[in-house]
Amino acid sequence: MKNILEVKNLSTSFFTHAGEVKAVKDISFNVGIGEAIGIVGESGSGKSVTSLSIMNLLSFPGKVINGSVCFAGTELTNLKEKKMQLVRGNEIGMIFQDPMTSLNPVYTVGNQIMESLLRHQKLNRGEARKKAIEMLSLVGIPGPENRLNQYPHEFSGGMRQRVMIAMALCCKPKLLIADEPTTALDVTIQAQIIELLKDLKDKINTSIILITHDLGVVAELCSRVIVMYAGSVVEKGTTRDVFYNPRHPYTWGLLKSIPIVNADHKERLIPIDGQPPDLLNTPPGCPFCPRCDHAMQICAQTQPPLSQLGEQHLAACWLLHPGAPRVERGR
């Protein structure tokens, strides 16, 4: 499989008055053509900053300080703003977390979808309008001709997210970055949106980076998963690897904190104790060390390297060192 996106050793920092906040530290991954990958992790683990770094949309004082983002053979990190604008929305589409605030309240939905089409494709207004109607019906909005002239406040949350998806996909991008697309929605609507993404992935043949903290959503849609913690990749592999054979204690913790609906014995959810580290002055060693049940002396001193566990399965933990004691995953 050829890769549409290759991210190598990407590091992003925010230079605040208090000092450098290392939001993303040396992460590498790639996305194959037509593939969907998931990036999971709790709030503040650097998922969204990763996506904004790819899009070159970091706002001051954020800055990519190292690494490369190679999209369809083009290096994006040092691309001129004018050229980057032709990539955004056209070749890489993006959906955001909160559909209630991500649409401009003072313009009609049609105007906002057509704007993207008029910018990137050689269409006149009539054609753009037709295309926008087509997109709205594709994402399952009934009566698209009338809906086109309505304002975002006339749509429900789920419908707005569908509009966002229509907008992100209208130019048939090669890659779609979905930054927590279901977090702000009702559970029933979440399932619909994921179904829709799954459906459109094949119809439009776009690759997807799904950013979420919901492991269920990942299992549904993605073939590979990257688990991030405090700006670093702690484990990555195929969805099967990560779900059935997780090797990092943080991944264990994440999996333990998902409710199982039809568990026959009454089981309590086990949260991961403690807080993620302060990214302003990260201690040496493994960032997960203070919250890890299996922490050893070395964990507090030196960052563990990513150990190769399978063809695609990697995890960064000292427990995977040949000399480490064997620890079994709980549950």
Added chain:
Amino acid sequence: MVTIWMVVTITFFLMHAIPGGPFTREKALPPAVMKNIEERYHLNDPLWKQYTDYIQNLVRGDLGPSFKYQGVTVNQIIAESFPISAQLGLASLFIMLFVGLPAGIISALRQTKWQDHLAMSLATVGVAVPNFVVATLLMYIVGVKLGWLPTARWLSWQSVIMPSIALAGYYTAYVARLTRSSVLEVLQQDYIRTARAKGLPERVVVYKHALKNALIPIVTYLGPILAGILTGSFVIEKIFAIPGLGEHFVASIWNRDYTVILGVTVFYATLLVIVNLIVDILYCFIDPRIRLGK
């Protein structure tokens, strides 16, 4: 309509509650003359009768004769002096919108750069210094010392410049500050990020997506600002000796010129009601969320 009626009623009774009348002089007039005058102007009628008569005339659009200026009606005074005040007001409004708005937008886009610091320092001075001080300083420096513009009176188009700057100063500064904070706030919104993620050029992001949203709070303040310009013109017209409506209004109160006081008040009240109506319509125009019905 109710607003205007209330304004008329309150003004009418307050006005009559002030001691003295239009024909009170230091040297009292002979009782016979006084009686004639009072009969002529119906001042000896009971107050309620005067009130109902006034309302009846008002409904017909007749604001009555001036007590002070013989043979001149209030309608004539307004017709003659309002165009002057209107010119002054419109010029101020023009300055406010075409200086205040761009200054605010530029400061927001060049946040913490020198353009921002310059505009905001000026705006702080503009908000802090009252209009009569600005007026006096302008008269002294531009009018007297430099001799570029006429110091006072209403003679040529040049006469408009200084008073309108003095009148607009505070509101221009206010609008600039409001625009700046509004634009900065809007630029933080999620939909601006969406617009950027669509690959739109920064120019379109700012002028299409940010500006229309940023204008909403400014339009909200436009009503009170216009009222302020109107009342501000009383002071400015007095200082620059401009024969506008504000000048007549101030004079009529000194003269206890009942009909002029009432007439000008009614006129201003109506004007404000209309202006606010226009602002509301404008508001619906830029913010689809408050559009009614449909």
